Amino acid sequence: MIRYVIPAVLFAVLVGFLYVGLDLNPREVPSPFIGKTAPAFELPELGNSERKLTPEDMKGQVWLLNVWATWCPGCRQEHDTLLRLSQQNIAPIIGFDYKDEPDKALAWLRQLGNPYLLVVEDLDGRAAIDWGVYGAPETFIIDAAGIVRYKFIGPLNDAAVAQDIVPWIEKLKAEAKS
């Protein structure tokens, strides 16, 4: 008798896992850079290669690094959300133009609006490797001490900004003050 019940029991266990799995995000891979100093780079500004930016320059404030490119449909998707976030004026967003064509990138910002304080250009994708970028879009939050604290993978949306990004920024700002 018992053996005829086994399939039902196994299935119940499976359902348990599937149910928990629904709330998990399989694409969320923990970044090994969380809690480490922001990897260094020295990259030219988009459209003005004379000026260079390094993460050091941003020290003392909580800031976001948003990896994007014109070839990336997800970046187009999150662009409006980014514009709204930048209008809230709670933290500067640095754009990280990843393996892109500068002309197209500039045209994109003219056309769609520019949410970034500044955009750096990573033509060959070297710096992106140091940051552990494996796709675009990705968004990092770096605290005032220059440590990467949070990474969001995939296109941002308003819900994610309200639930994740803004609380993180506020928490890190509070930390910086105390």
Next chain:
Amino acid sequence: MIPEIGHFALVLALCVSFVQAVVPLWGSLTGRASWVALAAPSAQLQAFLVAISYAVLTWSFIISDFSVLYVANTSNTELPMIYRISGVWGAHEGSLLLWALILSGWTLAVSLFSRGIPSVMLARVLSVMAMISVGFLLFVLITSNPFERLFPVPVEGQDLNPLLQDFGLAVHPPMLYMGYVGFAVAFSFAIAALIGGRLDMAWARWMRPWTALAWAFLTVGIALGSWWAYYELGWGGWWFWDPVENASLMPWLVGTALMHSLAASEKRGVFKAWTVLLAVFAFSLSLLGTFLVRSGVLTSVHAFASDPERGVFILGFLVATIGCSLLLYAWRAPRLMRSGSFSAVSRESGLLLNNVLLVVFCATVLLGTLYPLALDALNMGKLSVGPPYFNTVLIPLGVPLAIAMGIGSLVRWKQDKLSRIAKGLALAAVASLLAGAVVPWLMGGYFWGAVLGSALGTWVILTTCQALIERFKNKGLSVASAKQVPSSFYGMCLAHVGIGVLIIGITLTSHYSVEKDLRMAPGEVFDVSGYRFEFVGVTEEEGPNYDAFVGLVKVTSGGKQVAELYSEKRRYRVQTMPMTEAAIDPGLFRDLYVALGEEIGSDGAWAVRIYYKPFVRWIWLGCLMMGAGGILTVLDRRYKLASRRELRAQAVQPQQVTA
């Protein structure tokens, strides 16, 4: 107005399927013949309504009615007509509607072609199918309504995902769904039998052609998917152990086991409880596949359009369907009478071994697919399980399966002698070992995998031929005796030879493919396996909804031109997504495959991928043979004769309607 007709038809279909789920079943339990008689007409009405709904959605695609949200999201005025029609199932909502359409199609077929089956049994089968239909129609209507309107109406649609703008994708999902959903028929027969407690050899005979048909569709569907991935993704791979591929492989494995255990149940009346369980599993795994694709619990290239809310619904549906059937099984299966005995050396034992191996194979795939999810759910970290796991674990399982397969088709029912079998197989064994030694030598390199694979493939083919010869031994070879052999036997032989061909194809293409990533400037040549590839250059061309760079590679062999390969790098205008269209010169013994990468430098040089793939076509050829074998089984005149005989029996003795 027209989309609302589709929506309304779908709601009506839901109501009808609700009636079909409850009334005939209740009638069959309480002995009301008129309620039982409602099963077939309601099934037909339901199929008609779902078809209307589907036709309306297709029409909205054809006329580019962007006031329908789904059409606006997945179509475009520049999209060629064929992809507008196939675009209907190009995303979540429409593919679910296709699922519902195919389910109602199978229900319709069962209601039309089951005249030999007692009306009570048929009513229960159709009721169970309607329960599934209720679940799916509710899913479509509540979470994924394809007829939702959009206001203001956009001028232009978002276009179909460029990956899906392809002939292979136009045919892959319908085929696959025919297989997935086809197992719903076997499932419903199993549940109906559990409800009625009637599990005899006639039951197995009713169920078998439906199972074989669904299995044949699934086989061809998987093969089409693999073929599509091969030429469309531009990597030349044909199987990636992606969770969604696994999701289609698992019902196939269990379905294969089911076909074999059904054979034993039909001929000898054994393994009945096991057969029921396999039928439940095959369909459950199809549903699980739908869940995995549609809920986004696993990372996969196929998991576009995923949504946790939908996931909860499917999970609930899964629990209701599978949970109830397993509980019903736990309640009813102990009462199933055992009949028939067999000795350790017999066809029955062989089939049992086959079943055990196939189910373990399937469990292994399931484990590999769900392991990352389970670890994540237990908070034990993230990991991904890839080809190394599957290749390492599955090859040791595949080897005994192939060996047993060769022996199994020669063993007699009930009882046999080892010595008799061994004598018959000695020649095939020697020839296979010889093939294992010679084929790798011909291909130009020894690998243990290649030796093993060519020997096993040859073994399967030769032993199957041997079974065919034995069948004719006593009768002599003539047209008359060939006609006497049931077509299901030919089907079995064809499918088994298909497996052999598949094994050889997989082995040789895995070990002897040559893959080169090159930088080629115009005029440069490269030699691969006796072929000279000359990169002529790249031109720009314009397609209906994309712009393309077209690279020409001329292939010559010994000074003679073999092929002109035009591979493309497309950029679809709406979704601005780059796509690679590989150029392939196919052949029975080798494919020449060229894919265009990126432009490098300013001298017109491009990154070019050149692949030489020996015997890769054998993979899909083998699958087609298996599919054809399944069809031959369905055509067996035994099923027609049987149903005619039962019809006569029914005419003499009116069917009693009892619980």
